[in-house]
Amino acid sequence: MLLERLTEKLTNDEAIELIDGYLMQKQQEKKELLSTKPNKPVAIWLKNMRLESNNYVTRYLAEKKTALLNNEIDTPFLVRNIRAHFGNI
Numbered sequence: 001m002l003l004e005r006l007t008e009k010l011t012n013d014e015a016i017e018l019i020d021g022y023l024m025q026k027q028q029e030k031k032e033l034l035s036t037k038p039n040k041p042v043a044i045w046l047k048n049m050r051l052e053s054n055n056y057v058t059r060y061l062a063e064k065k066t067a068l069l070n071n072e073i074d075t076p077f078l079v080r081n082i083r084a085h086f087g088n089i
Contacts (some may be wrong), residue, residue: 008076012068015075019065026058060085 002022006015033051038044064081067073073081 002082006075006079006082008079010075012071012075015078016065016068019061019068023058023061023065026054030054030058057086 002018006018010018030051033047033054036047038047064073064078068075068078
């Protein structure tokens with residue numbers, strides 16, 4: 001889980017590294033999901049929901065990473081924001 005490693009005590013650069021790793025993991029999960037070919041309606045729906053969730057989290061974290069890079073936010077703010085937005089991811 002990202003929040004287990006992403007703490008308010010990290011520097012922005014350390015947080016960016018963790019986010020990069022998490023984004024790469026999510027990208028791999030997306031590739032694996034796209035390679036599956038479910039044949040039942042429920043399985044297709046579940047795959048689509050997981051892809052949608054994956055895309056949302058990825059976009060959100062990419063935006064926050066950019067904000068960290070531009071020093072628009074700091075790591076403590078980011079951690080609080082992620083917890084408020086997602087709970088534990």
